[in-house]
Amino acid sequence: MTTQQDEVRRRRTFAIISHPDAGKTTLTEKLLLYAGAIQIAGSVKARKASRHATSDWMEIEKQRGISVASSVMQMEYRDCVINLLDTPGHKDFSEDTYRVLTAVDAALMVIDAANGVEPQTLRLLEVCRARNTPIITFINKMDREVREPLETLDEIESTLGMPTVAFTWPVGMGKNFGGVIDLRKEQMRVFRAGQDRAGVEDDEILAGLDNAEARKRFGMYYEQAQGEIELVSGASEPFDREAFLAGKQTPVFFGSAINNFGVREVLDALVDLAPPPGARPALQRVVEPTEPKFSGVVFKIQANMDPAHRDRIAFLRISSGRFERGMKLKVVRSGKEFRTQNVMSFLSQRRELVEDAWPGDIIGLPNHGVLQLGDTLTEGETLQFTGLPFFAPELFQIVELADPMKSKQLRTGLTQLGEEGAIQVFRSQLGGSLLLGAIGQLQFEVVAHRLRTEYGVETRFLPARYQMARWVTSDDPNELKKFIDANAARIAWDSVEAPTFMVTYRSDLNVAEERWPKIRFHAMREHA
Numbered sequence: 368m369t370t371q372q373d374e375v376r377r378r379r380t381f382a383i384i385s386h387p388d389a390g391k392t393t394l395t396e397k398l399l400l401y402a403g404a405i406q407i408a409g410s411v412k413a414r415k416a417s418r419h420a421t422s423d424w425m426e427i428e429k430q431r432g433i434s435v436a437s438s439v440m441q442m443e444y445r446d447c448v449i450n451l452l453d454t455p456g457h458k459d460f461s462e463d464t465y466r467v468l469t470a471v472d473a474a475l476m477v478i479d480a481a482n483g484v485e486p487q488t489l490r491l492l493e494v495c496r497a498r499n500t501p502i503i504t505f506i507n508k509m510d511r512e513v514r515e516p517l518e519t520l521d522e523i524e525s526t527l528g529m530p531t532v533a534f535t536w537p538v539g540m541g542k543n544f545g546g547v548i549d550l551r552k553e554q555m556r557v558f559r560a561g562q563d564r565a566g567v568e569d570d571e572i573l574a575g576l577d578n579a580e581a582r583k584r585f586g587m588y589y590e591q592a593q594g595e596i597e598l599v600s601g602a603s604e605p606f607d608r609e610a611f612l613a614g615k616q617t618p619v620f621f622g623s624a625i626n627n628f629g630v631r632e633v634l635d636a637l638v639d640l641a642p643p644p645g646a647r648p649a650l651q652r653v654v655e656p657t658e659p660k661f662s663g664v665v666f667k668i669q670a671n672m673d674p675a676h677r678d679r680i681a682f683l684r685i686s687s688g689r690f691e692r693g694m695k696l697k698v699v700r701s702g703k704e705f706r707t708q709n710v711m712s713f714l715s716q717r718r719e720l721v722e723d724a725w726p727g728d729i730i731g732l733p734n735h736g737v738l739q740l741g742d743t744l745t746e747g748e749t750l751q752f753t754g755l756p757f758f759a760p761e762l763f764q765i766v767e768l769a770d771p772m773k774s775k776q777l778r779t780g781l782t783q784l785g786e787e788g789a790i791q792v793f794r795s796q797l798g799g800s801l802l803l804g805a806i807g808q809l810q811f812e813v814v815a816h817r818l819r820t821e822y823g824v825e826t827r828f829l830p831a832r833y834q835m836a837r838w839v840t841s842d843d844p845n846e847l848k849k850f851i852d853a854n855a856a857r858i859a860w861d862s863v864e865a866p867t868f869m870v871t872y873r874s875d876l877n878v879a880e881e882r883w884p885k886i887r888f889h890a891m892r893e894h895a
């Protein structure tokens with residue numbers, strides 16, 4: 368019998384963050400390979416291209432070869448249960464990505480050694496940093512002619528503002544990639560190419576940090592690596608687990624995902640260094656994972672594959688207690704009961720019925736709209752987990768109906784898509800058309816497509832003149848009312864009736880901030 372404490376302790380829940388093409392899909396495959404989920408490993412790639420091919424609206428994804436939706440993969444490695452949450456990787460990524468990062472305890476950052484830190488990685492990292500999420504770094508594609516490792520580390524430190532601690536160090540690169548030196552075990556693992564390599568059992572190991580055989584074989588590349596290792600170990604701070612756990616230091620590994628080289632070290636680091644599920648803040652109190660009663664929060668809603676049925680899967684991260692299939696839960700927001708007969712887990716990607724699950728695990732709850740983003744489910748206690756972010760949109764479009772008779776369908780569709788978090792819907796103070804807000808352009812395309820295929824509504828999207836939006840609050844309700852009245856033409860209400868100040872030029876915001884010192888302007892709203 369394992370105790371709840373054991374189950375919590377062996378959970379690792381993380382996401383991979385990267386810029387498109389850095390190698391996230393490839394690395395995911397190799398991680399699954401180690402976890403023994405081989406039949407799946409080969410299919411991750413296929414999934415990338417044709418994920419949810421059964422769903423019509425996902426055509427967009429197929430056409431553009433990108434992932435619109437995220438998913439969850441659970442695997443076992445050593446004595447740990449690892450939950451890997453996929454984050455959509457396209458540059459037009461949506462708000463979904465951000466929210467997925469609120470459900471993990473650590474992140475694995477994959478960097479293309481040739482390109483260094485790229486824009487999307489930076490954005491995702493901001494979210495991690497805001498939450499002090501610990502980050503492990505994998506510098507990929509060392510089998511290519513890439514940047515010098517020192518240069519890449521420098522770049523990570525300066526752009527991310529986070530010290531790096533090398534755990535492995537590469538010997539050569541590209542055609543001359545000799546392998547990596549493990550600085551803790553003080554040994555070199557010799558590189559072997561091969562896409563289908565399963566494991567590391569037959570890898571060649573050269574012991575020590577000054578191995579005669581290695582010097583002979585890799586010559587100047589080995590010497591260069593030795594020099595660099597001396598340099599970094601002198602210049603950089605030693606690994607400090609507390610600093611890592613606080614998101615203030617990142618361990619770095621070099622390798623080549625496609626050759627399954629250096630991947631095992633990363634997986635071991637996840638097990639050895641990354642934290643198990645910790646306490647999670649709720650409005651009312653802090654919730655410990657080891658508490659006996661179940662609680663969890665919905666961080667993602669995905670429309671199901673069958674548009675006709677309009678069912679959705681709510682992805683819930685368990686915060687505390689034990690989930691048992693069939694248990695009755697309470698949706699705290701609505702007070703409604705939720706029965707959990709056919710809840711899904713994601714073990715090895717087979718969407719099997721889950722019997723039980725533990726803190727850190729993700730379960731999928733099929734429903735028809737009773738669950739919303741940010742919903743907390745408990746065994747009865749009134750708890751509302753905080754921290755699920757809604758970001759102020761950066762792109763705006765006005766929706767126009769091709770057929771005015773369909774306005775009811777449009778409203779229903781947009782309400783539901785808004786609840787899923789696919790898009791943010793605003794209603795302006797003075798009435799008139801609905802305004803849509805997004806972080807990525809692709810969100811508009813997905814919404815237009817889904818409105819057409821799922822709700823039978825043809826729409827036209829027209830550019831709106833806004834550049835920014837800021838949620839407004841004030842400690843003084845009268846002042847807020849005055850502000851709203853004085854700015855009626857620029858106020859819109861979001862789906863939860865939160866007043867939002869629509870900004871045409873950035874300077875307008877500055878002016879408003881100066882003129883209304885008692886009003887706060889927020890770029891992010893937390894679900895409440």
Ligand code: GDP
Pocket residue numbers: 385386387388389390391392393394456507508509510511622623624625626
């Ligand atoms: P994603 O967009 O981040 O999921 O990236 P993918 O895993 O699809 O990889 C993008 C491209 O880089 C693919 O063509 C991969 O085959 C290639 N790739 C991934 N890892 C490596 C590597 O270690 N070395 C080399 N040379 N190519 C790689």
